[in-house]
Amino acid sequence: MTVTLESMRADVAAIIHENPEDIGFEDNLxxxxxxxxxxxxxxxxxxxxxxxxxxGEFAEEFTLAGWWRAIEAKRATK
Structure with missing residues (x-):
């Protein structure tokens, strides 16, 4: 499984019992x-x-957009 921004949103939605489309990328989770x-x-x-x-890296910002920026930054350094 490859983690994408959309798959992360779906995972978060499932764990908090919401619809993925109801979670904005900048919403405080x-x-x-x-x-x-x-x-x-x-x-x-x-x-x-x-x-x-x-x-700790995820806890710095509780938004999907923030998490995705952190993931992309980490991937860029590899």
């Missing part, structure tokens, strides 16, 4: 109900799919 335990579960799944970020 904590405000939508994502807590640290659920985030850890998502991070573990994404790490298994090849995302090389840890909890």
């Amino acid at each position: 904590m405000d939508l109900g994502l807590d640290s335990m659920r985030l850890m579960n998502l991070i573990l799944a994404w790490q298994e799919a090849g995302v090389d970020l840890d909890f």
